[in-house]
Amino acid sequence: MGLREYTIRRIIELIISLFLFSTISFIVFRMMPGDPSSLYLEEGILEPGMREAIRHMLGLDKPLWEQYLIYLKNTFTFTFGISFLYNKPAIEIIFSRKLLNTLALLLTSHGLAIVFGILLGVWAAWRRGKILDISSMIGAFILYSLPVFWVGIVMLLLFSVKMGLFPLSGTITAGVTYSNIFEYMADYIHHLILPATAITLIRLGGDYLITRNTMITIIGEDYIKTALAKGVPEKIVVWKHAARNAVLPIVTWVGLEIAVIFSGAVLTESVFSWDGIGKLIYDAALWRDYPVLEAAFFIIIFVTLLANFLTDLTYASLDPRVKYD
Amino acid sequence: MTEVSMKNRKKMYGGRWRGVKEFLKVYRKNKLGMIGLILIIIYVFIAIFAPYITPYNPYEKTGKPFIPPSPEHIFGTDELGRDIFSLTIYGTRISLFVGILATLLSAVIGSAVGILSGYFGGLIDDLLMRITDLFLIIPGIPFLIVLSVILGSNIWNIITVIAIISWPSTARLVRSETLSLKSRTFIEAAKLAGATDTYILTRHILVNVLPLISASIILTITRAIILEAGLSFLGLGDPTKISWGTMLYFADRYGAMFSSNPYYIIIPGVALSVLGLAFVFVSYAVDEIVNPRLRTRRLR
């Protein structure tokens, strides 16, 4: 099978998976006890008589199967209905600044964690058993055991409250007008540093350990001994022979971790009040804002599936043994 | 290499009791492993004897709010004037309970799916693995939020929910180990000798796969403990139980950061991280011993 057929098949699989997911998420979300109207009622936001009107407006009085069909149609046309909470199309809320904020946070922190994790992991594996390897491994274990939200709060406590170095929350300083784009960027980055560092630290442990362990397995392979015996300099053996092969499992791992990466964002974003998708999901779940929840889930799963597909393609281009099947 | 590793595995797990003894003998020499084990034993001890260790009833106001550490309250008090030290001691119970139980549940589901999938192959394998893959790419915490909103916040729901998102990785691991075991001669021999599938699955495969995945299962405990804390931190924990995550939720919500007692933030997090770390150490030590890839290569 060639690349073309492979791609087509994968895209069909992707659509089937998306269909399955949307069905599951429909069932799950409609199973939530209490619809939005009852929640508003409890909170004393709505007068009792208005409840039916709201239910009708939101389409919640239709039979379930009709709701499902409407939902499917909306999902695959990327119109997820109107947010109960924001009174705007759900997709608009997702594809707003919020998505950019989340991407900015996740890409910087995970990019840094992966780069440093790989560099340190490769180096430690080659220096296996030396003091620095062992101490960096214990360091990685510690990082791995830290809860990201706690690291976040402690960083806020230290660097914002005690030292006043960084802002406490948000993505930009409220109420400030910027004279140029650079000022805006500087303020944004100033806000980004703490949350991004928290995620980088937490992820570094895992990225490092996976690289190190993969490298250790590969270093034991005969082709590494062969390369050394051939008189290839150590540095070249490490990077060209060993790391090149170690990257393969790491690529797969990163692909599988996309879902975990998104879910970690929820905690970090709520600690730092970072106005992103994670916080949006949290708020939406609390307020039973189905359209937003559904849209957010759909987008996350879509991105995850797409990322898995891309990692598979990357893998195939890195490993000559892979045949498209 | 394969011969040696098979021999080692057999030596280690073939004769059950002797195997356990030999395992302990090697384990005792692993420093990190022993540190982890001792820490866990301490935590378990604390959890069991919490009422005898704590100076105060953690549910009762025993001082002014946000008192900094003092001889009466070594870690100060919270926003309601409750003793942080006592609260933290009681929090051990929930973390250990949820961590271990959720992991056990996920190990049972994961092993069952993995073994059936790997052993029977074919259509069953395809189906089970598709389902596993679906669960594998569900974003955990958002999913947990939604589920705990649906199911409500009590401890059993939290355990179920954590198990639901933890089992797929175990299933994958068990499946690949089962596949490699299936092709070994002793399984073939058992089949030829007329052993039933159930017999082979439980007496040969499960027994041989479990030690190999034990390190990864222990690691799941750390993840489950952190997940529980994360959920509680979001305010989705069981409101009737004291947990480190819930403590941090209230600490954050009531501005402990700006208060006179920052230990309210520090202590639960340290307790949580050290427990997580202890399980990581044990997992690492078990992996060093059980995973023949890291060991026997040196013996050639």
Add this chain to the structure above:
Amino acid sequence: MNSENNILLDIRKLRVYYVMSTGSVKAVDDVDLTIKNNEVVALVGESGCGKSTLAYSILRILPYPGEIISGEIIFNGMDLTKMDEEELRKKIRWRNISMIFQGAMNSLNPVMKIKDQLMEAIIYHEDAIEDVDAAYLKAIELIRRVGLDPDRVLNSYPHELSGGMKQRVVIAMSLLLNPRLVIADEPTTALDVTTQANIIDLLKDIQREIGISILLITHDLPVVAEIADRVYVMYAGKIVEYADIYSIFKNPQHPYTEGLINSVPSLVEGKLRKLTIMKGEPPDLINPPKGCRFHPRCPYKMDICEKEEPPPVKLKEGHVANCWLHVKR
């Protein structure tokens, strides 16, 4: 052949341990071994007896946590254990001593083309090779010599070749820089029987043609019988007997050698003999048995064997066995 200055490699009192927190694995313990110019020496023993470790220590490519504890490895008058890493890399590795690794399957890097893996040996020895083009031609010629089609093989990735082809490539690669010693570590395991025979014939032919020394590491006695001049028998990190090929097969003097030979269908006599399987498992090298390491499995065990290590006993010129049976008391 027997003069002292004809010796190419002289290993003296070598100890190589894998140092671990749980104790040291004494994989090579006080081993002496010599290889002369143009000689094929076989090192035989069960897997796990330390024979591969011995090979790795010659090139100093021991896997973690292996260490050369003591002893000397004299190659051409230079002690390899003390040589500077860079000098070792440039002057010894592949230039003078090359190696064919256990199992054809894994000694080629899966993500590199054969051509690049061959050229690598040349490129990183640039001071030894004046003309890279000529070296490339040499690679082509060698590929042809091992019976492969260079056009097809050089541009392939390892997974596109069969096991036998890969092993031929590896043999060609080992000869690229005209080494004086080739260490062949189980060159035929993982190959089917016919291919094994072909590979051994090829090795034998090449050895005679260009006159190199070979250290053949194997547990496969028929292969030894076919190709080796002399044999060292290794058990649990120690050499227990060495002799010329005829003495070893016709007149083994150590009970372990005898056991090894009796566990293989008859080789020399050409008639059927009752096969005996050696009892027991190879010992734990962290805490090897006291006295003679073979005593727990030895059919001729005496009291002294459990207490003291047997000294080497010279039975005739070039035949030595470490066994109490031969000590006259």
